[in-house]
Each structure stands twice: as structure tokens, then as C-alpha cells.
Amino acid sequence: xxPIFSVRDxxxxxxxxxxxxxxSFDLYPGEVLGIVGESGSGKSTLLNVISGQLEPDQGDxxxxxxxxxxxxxxxxxxxxxxxxxxxxxxxxHQNPRDGLRMAVSAGGxxxxxxxxxxxxxxxxxxxxxxxxxxRVELDTGRIDDRPxxxxxxxxxxxxxxxxxxxxxxxxxxxxxxxxxxxxxxxxLLDLLRNLVRELGLAVIxxxxxxxxxxxxxxxxxxxQRGQVVESGLAxxxxxxxxxxxxxxxxxxxxxx
Amino acid sequence: xxxxxxxSLGDTPPEGTHDxxxxxxxxxxxxxxxxxxALLKGLAIPGYQVPFASREMPMPYGWGTGGVQVTSACLVxxxxxxxxxxxxxxxxxxxxxxxxxxxxxxxxxxxxxxEASLIQTRHRIPETxxxxxxxxxxxxxxxxxxxxxxxxxxxxxxxxxxxxxxxMHVKLYEDISSHGHISTAYAYPVSVEExxxxxxxxxxxxxxxxxxxxxxxxxxxxGREQRIYALPPYTDVVSLDFEDHPxxxxxxxxxxxLCGADDTYLDEVIMDDEGTRMFxxxxxxxxxxxxxxxxx
Amino acid sequence: xxxxxxGGEKAIDNAHRWLGEMRRxxxxxxxxxxxxxxxxxxxxxxxxxxxxxxYDAELAALAxxxxxxxxxxxIFLIRAYRTTLPRFGYTSPIETARMRCRRRVSATFxxxxxxxxxxxxxDYTHRLLDFKLLAESEDEQAEEAxxxxxxxxxxxxxxxxxxxxxxxxxxxDEEPVDITREPLExxxxxAARLQVLARGDEGFILGLGYSTQRGYARNHAFVGELRIGLxxxxxxxxxxxxxxxxxxxxxxxCETVNQFIGSKTEPPQFxxxxxxxxxxxxxxxxxxxxxxxxxxxxxxxxxxxGAAAQDEEFVLxxxxxxxxxxxxEHIKLPHYVDFQSELELVRMIRKDAEAAREKADD
Numbered sequence: 001x002x003p004i005f006s007v008r009d010x011x012x013x014x015x016x017x018x019x020x021x022x023x024s025f026d027l028y029p030g031e032v033l034g035i036v037g038e039s040g041s042g043k044s045t046l047l048n049v050i051s052g053q054l055e056p057d058q059g060d061x062x063x064x065x066x067x068x069x070x071x072x073x074x075x076x077x078x079x080x081x082x083x084x085x086x087x088x089x090x091x092x093h094q095n096p097r098d099g100l101r102m103a104v105s106a107g108g109x110x111x112x113x114x115x116x117x118x119x120x121x122x123x124x125x126x127x128x129x130x131x132x133x134x135r136v137e138l139d140t141g142r143i144d145d146r147p148x149x150x151x152x153x154x155x156x157x158x159x160x161x162x163x164x165x166x167x168x169x170x171x172x173x174x175x176x177x178x179x180x181x182x183x184x185x186x187x188l189l190d191l192l193r194n195l196v197r198e199l200g201l202a203v204i205x206x207x208x209x210x211x212x213x214x215x216x217x218x219x220x221x222x223x224q225r226g227q228v229v230e231s232g233l234a235x236x237x238x239x240x241x242x243x244x245x246x247x248x249x250x251x252x253x254x255x256x
Numbered sequence: 257x258x259x260x261x262x263x264s265l266g267d268t269p270p271e272g273t274h275d276x277x278x279x280x281x282x283x284x285x286x287x288x289x290x291x292x293x294a295l296l297k298g299l300a301i302p303g304y305q306v307p308f309a310s311r312e313m314p315m316p317y318g319w320g321t322g323g324v325q326v327t328s329a330c331l332v333x334x335x336x337x338x339x340x341x342x343x344x345x346x347x348x349x350x351x352x353x354x355x356x357x358x359x360x361x362x363x364x365x366x367x368x369x370x371e372a373s374l375i376q377t378r379h380r381i382p383e384t385x386x387x388x389x390x391x392x393x394x395x396x397x398x399x400x401x402x403x404x405x406x407x408x409x410x411x412x413x414x415x416x417x418x419x420x421x422x423x424m425h426v427k428l429y430e431d432i433s434s435h436g437h438i439s440t441a442y443a444y445p446v447s448v449e450e451x452x453x454x455x456x457x458x459x460x461x462x463x464x465x466x467x468x469x470x471x472x473x474x475x476x477x478x479g480r481e482q483r484i485y486a487l488p489p490y491t492d493v494v495s496l497d498f499e500d501h502p503x504x505x506x507x508x509x510x511x512x513x514l515c516g517a518d519d520t521y522l523d524e525v526i527m528d529d530e531g532t533r534m535f536x537x538x539x540x541x542x543x544x545x546x547x548x549x550x551x552x
Numbered sequence: 553x554x555x556x557x558x559g560g561e562k563a564i565d566n567a568h569r570w571l572g573e574m575r576r577x578x579x580x581x582x583x584x585x586x587x588x589x590x591x592x593x594x595x596x597x598x599x600x601x602x603x604x605x606x607y608d609a610e611l612a613a614l615a616x617x618x619x620x621x622x623x624x625x626x627i628f629l630i631r632a633y634r635t636t637l638p639r640f641g642y643t644s645p646i647e648t649a650r651m652r653c654r655r656r657v658s659a660t661f662x663x664x665x666x667x668x669x670x671x672x673x674x675d676y677t678h679r680l681l682d683f684k685l686l687a688e689s690e691d692e693q694a695e696e697a698x699x700x701x702x703x704x705x706x707x708x709x710x711x712x713x714x715x716x717x718x719x720x721x722x723x724x725d726e727e728p729v730d731i732t733r734e735p736l737e738x739x740x741x742x743a744a745r746l747q748v749l750a751r752g753d754e755g756f757i758l759g760l761g762y763s764t765q766r767g768y769a770r771n772h773a774f775v776g777e778l779r780i781g782l783x784x785x786x787x788x789x790x791x792x793x794x795x796x797x798x799x800x801x802x803x804x805x806c807e808t809v810n811q812f813i814g815s816k817t818e819p820p821q822f823x824x825x826x827x828x829x830x831x832x833x834x835x836x837x838x839x840x841x842x843x844x845x846x847x848x849x850x851x852x853x854x855x856x857x858g859a860a861a862q863d864e865e866f867v868l869x870x871x872x873x874x875x876x877x878x879x880x881e882h883i884k885l886p887h888y889v890d891f892q893s894e895l896e897l898v899r900m901i902r903k904d905a906e907a908a909r910e911k912a913d914d
Contacts (some may be wrong), residue, residue: 112423115422117425121499284636286639309733315634316628318878319882321878342888348560349886351561378885409738439897441897459889460889508892534617
């Protein structure tokens, strides 16, 4: 099987401050990769670079496009990259406010990506939106309500529906359970796990929360000071960490 | 507009017919050339907003300075102009703009749509169909159809460049989901030649279909916002909608109390304080012509 | 029976006559001479020249008289007149370092080479109405002391520059954009920003500058130097091969020194906000410098804090009072057609809603 996404030797500096350095990995269809580390470890910088929001100083990011196979996304023209961002890719923000239009109804939020790629039948758009609300366990009766009237957990589920509606093949997630209560987190993780499995999605999930990684990820990369210090199968790394920093991270979660 | 690249236009107006303190049609020739270049670019890329270095005019921004500059750049001494505001020739701002060109250009003026070689309008398209050789100049307050969805100019220009118009339909979707109808009654957005989404200026959506395949040249000037755009004759102009919620014209379904027309856009006039109302054609020339014809 | 409204033309003529009458006021009071305005209302004249961006005190005085003292209306008259003037070319940059200063103060150093010059300022006047001015008495005459040559009045911020303590300004021989000849496009160059601010509405810029001090994009400013005085305006004449003097204008220049702790791209040092305005426009020039500094966040690698004064499009697209007053006031023009369209729509939606309610009640 060929990778769907390939990251090669990505380096990003801010002035003379290191963001991340020399990061490489491949991601296969249906695979969930967790990137863990404390704040300042470079994991968010890495996510921003590989999702096309920041330009790398060095290295390349390749994506298996539907039409042309493996293509460098860093060399892509902006229109193509923006097209990719609203079709085959999706990005789930930590704060749902960053990923939703708060002044637009739930149905409109889900429908936007469809309308972006040319959907022009109101009834169909609405039906699809309603179907997705059901899939993420939102009350379809609230399709015309604005997200500001939703709880944090509901907003996050709405953001996920909005992202998945166009059938993307690769999803970037930035601390998707960040601001949520523990019980809400568990429900969201459960939902995510099922969706990912059902739809065969490739996912890159950045988090400081090892519980999230244990629940969702097949593989894990541990980052410290901008570099990958350990990577491997999720269970392996979490149960038997080799690098002292990984050991520290794992032991700190056990104390909780 | 004859040949806009002909820079001799207006250089030698018949002496004594316009105020000699100012150049023909007020603007200097250099400025007119700059505006004509923008107009040509606009005609070449229908619906695309061309930035232009709008000048301060002796009337306030928002009162038709864009339209006045476009008209000024197009006028030749043997033009005959008509100026309407809200469909009427006699509204104060229309009178004021007509007087301005009478004084600075000395051109003939008319109230008859069919007689005018150039019509400057605010908020209406005349009911009488326009013909080849005529120019319709629209006064535009906000040229950017995406402005109220995305306030940033840098972002909206990118959206136009990349044809990212999904947000426009999100707005229409929201209208239908909350009101059952698309609740945009005027300045209803259109798609031009299946490429640029364009603001038709605040004309009622009743007038939108008149832009489609119109034989006249349609020019749009936004002075304060420094934008010009244009539709050459016979351009496809389609109002945005959904397949299952098609665009509809909107008018009061009454008849004109003066001329009896039942297919024109009507103004509502309040007759007394008991709620008595009367509906009359907003296009005063069209209405008066019908009354004259009926009397003959 | 309703008859279509006519008579717009007559109404306008009558309104103009009435306006003339109101401008003149009580005819027992002598008519105001423009020389009185240009000599005794100098700060109003300064503002009209600055925001009208035309340096002509006599025309500014005429505009103020004609506008019945409405300064924005007067600025509008000047702008409309300015448009019709042919453009001969561009002058050489004025040398504010060679300004013959009427006033020059620094808040950052107690004494500076060339000295502090308090000048004709309201600063330490007690704001008590001076009833003597009600009577027509002559004020005491003061001697005006403008040094003829001021090669010895260096810029205060130049002293910091020598020690490398202030951020180096990007030096360029690039021709700056002319915002009165080219459409303003975003992102704008600093030259374009400073031009828009220089002729922007004093009240708007003042409010924005104030907001930066109150924590909306706070940038810890001190007035490094404020100077008001006369500078020569020169123009290179290609046919002659040398510059000739066109005259002398008064300008106000303010440079602020702003604390700066450094960013991803810049070391800790002081940074500068800059404001230059035609005429004596002290308040405005300080406010311009504050807003200029706030707008430089991107160049200095600072964070965008969502403050209005940092938002280039917000500031530049709303600073011009002639644009603003036109658009704000245009909503008093007839909008019958749009309103009618809205009316029909609201009626239609209400009818639908009522029908739905009745159906639900059945």
C-alpha cells in the first residue's frame, strides 16, 4: 500500500528560534497518527506547516491527490491548495469557534463545504446536513439554530460534521478535546473513533493528552524541543517508552 | 461612448455651451483617460471590479460620484442625457446631477428613455427596454457583493480570483431556512458569464432580469470605494438562487393608479392618515408616456 | 387624486437662496472678511489645509466662510477644488531636520541639542474664558522668534539612532505611492498609510490614537519629539538641472518613541511612530504617530491583538471624513425603491408566517 501523505525533513524556524526540525513520516490510508508533546514542543508548528498554513524553511509535504498521485503541496499554487483544503482535507480546530461560523445556523455550517464545491439544491443540502447532524449525535431539530446556542461538546461535534460532509480523505486535528469536560471528552472520542473506522480516514491528531492518543491513534510520535524523540506503534510507545522524555510524559499521566 | 481610447474626446467642445471655468464635463482629460482605461478593462472582464483612482467630486461621496465620473468620461458634446433617481427624473438628486452636466458639459437632456444616448441611474433600470448604442451608468454605493459576509478587501479579492463563492450561497441558504424565502429584496447578487459574482447596485430585484442580454452598455461606478465594473452588450447575467428555490421577481401585485400598468415596479404613496394607499409607477417617464398615449 | 411629485428643481434653487441668507446672518453685523479668518482662525485654517490636502490659507479661509464654519464642509470644498488643479509634478522631499522651529519639545530628554522651544501653545494656559476678548481690545504684542537657520536643531530620535537603540527605518529611494492619484489597495505601504492618516479626520485619528493608550494595542509611547515650524519646498526642474524653491510651508512633525521588548524577528530596542501633518496640527500629529506605530505590528513581528488601531483596512478605509460624511449622510436621499422592495418582502414573509400559524391552530 502507498502512503496517502508523506512528510519529508520538515524544518521551520521563527527568526533564530526553532519551531520544528527534520521531521519525516509517512501516513497510510485509514491510519491515525498521534503527535504528542508539551506546549512549545513544536507539535503545533509542525501541524501548521504540514496542513499548508505555514511555509516550511526546508523539506517537503506530499499528498496522494485523486488526479495526479503524489504531489508536493508546498509547491502547489494557492488556488489548488485552497481547493484541497475544502475537499480532500479537513481541519478540526481546538476551539470550535475557529472552525465554525458562529453567525450561521448549524445546517448552514455543514452545508457550506457542499455549496463551496457547487451544490445548488437547497433541499438536498439540507437533507445531507441533517443526516450528518444525526451521525454526530446532534438533535436534527436544531438544524436552524446557531452554534452559539450549543454546548462546547455539541459545537465540537458540529465542527466535525462540517468537516466530514465533503468526504475528505485526510483530517488534521488540533487538540480536538481540548476545552471539554472529561465526560464530554469520552463521548467525543468514542464518536471520533467510530467515524474514523467507518470512513477509513487518515488522521493526524496533535495533542498533549496521552489518553486521546491511546484511544484513537495507531501510531504515535513524541516531540520535544522541535524534534521527534520517539515514534512507534501507539501501544508500544505508551506501554514501554524508550526515550527519557517519553517516559516522563507517560509517568506523568499515570499519576493523574 | 464612442471610441474611449480616442483621447481627443471632449477636447474641443462647441464654445460657449458649457461653463468655461471647467473642462468639458468637469474632469480634466488626464483623469478621463484614466477612467476610460478602467472602463475598457471592465468591459473586457465583465463583472470584475477594476480599482480606479476616484477623484473628489463637487458632490458628496455616496451621492453618485462614481456614476458622475463614469458619465463624465463617456460624454461627448452631442450626447443627450437622462438622469434618474428612484426611477424618476424629478427627484432632487437627479435634478442636481442633471444640472451639473448641463452646466459643465452643455449637453442636451431628456426625460425620455428612448431619446437618451446615456442614462445615469440610481436604484432603477428604466421600464422601457434599452437599445443598442445606449449607455446605462449605475451609481454604486458598495461594489463588493461579498462585503457583508467578509469585510476584508484582501480576502474578498482572493475569493473572486479563486471563484470561492460558496459563502454567497450560505447567505441565501440562511435566508430560506429562517424566512422560507431569499430575503434579499434589492442589490440582489448576480453571476456574470458564469465567472464573477457581481453586485448590481441597489436596484430592486424586480429589475435584475433586465440586465441579462441587455443590448445597451452597462457601466457601474463606485466613487467612494474606487471601483468600476461593466457589462458589455448581450452579457449573460444570472441572479443567484437554488434549483429548488429559483429567483423570483418581486413587485406589489397592484396596478399603477395613474396609467394602469400592471407589469411595472410600483411606488407606494400614502394618501392620508387612515392608511389609504395608492400605487404608482416608479418610472415616471414610462408612466407619463402611457398616459399621453392613452389620451391620443 | 394623486399627482406625481414635481418641482425638485425649484425646491433646490430656493434652498440654495435660503442657505446664502443663513450664511450671511444679521446684516447689521459686518460681513466676515477672509483675511480675518486666515489671520485669526489660523488653527481652523490649518485643519482645513491639512485634511483638504491643499496648502493655501486664503482658499481655506474662503471655504470656511462659505461653509458657515462647518470645517468638514470646508474641507470638502477644498478637496473638490483640488481635484481640478493640474498636476505639474512632485517636489523634492521636505527636510524637516532643517525646519525653522516655532515650537519644539521632547518628552524623553530634559535637554536636547538645539534646546526645547515652548512656542505658541495652549498647553499651560488655564482654560478660563478671557472676557477681555469680548471687547475689541488689542492683545499685547509678542516677539516672534523663529531662528532663521536651524542646522543646529537635529532630530531627537537621531540621537538614539546613533547608539543603535532605535529600530533602523528601512531606507528606500522608491517613489512613494500618491493616494490622490492611485486607488488605495491593501496591504498598503507605510507611505500610503501615512498619507491617509495625514489627511484623515482629526477626530477619528484622535480616537484611535487614544484607544492605543487605553490598552487596545497598547504600545507605550512617549513623544520623542514634536516640532512645528517652517520648511522650504523645492522642486527639481529637469530643464534647469537644479532645484528651485517654490515657497515655504508650515508643518507639524511628531516622532514617538515606543518601548519594544523584541519579537521573533527583532531584538529589544525602541521603535518609532511617525506623524507629519500640514500646518499647525499638534494633536493630530501625535495621534497619527500613535496609530502609525500600532499599524506596524506585522513589520515588527508583533501579535495582532484584534484592536481597531492595528487593523489596516479598518483604519485606512474609514479615516477620510469626506468619504465618511458622504456615505453616512446619503441615507437621507430617497430610497423609496429599495424600501418598497423590502416592504413587499416583509409583507410576503408575514403572510406566510400567519398562514403557518393559522394552520397550526386548526
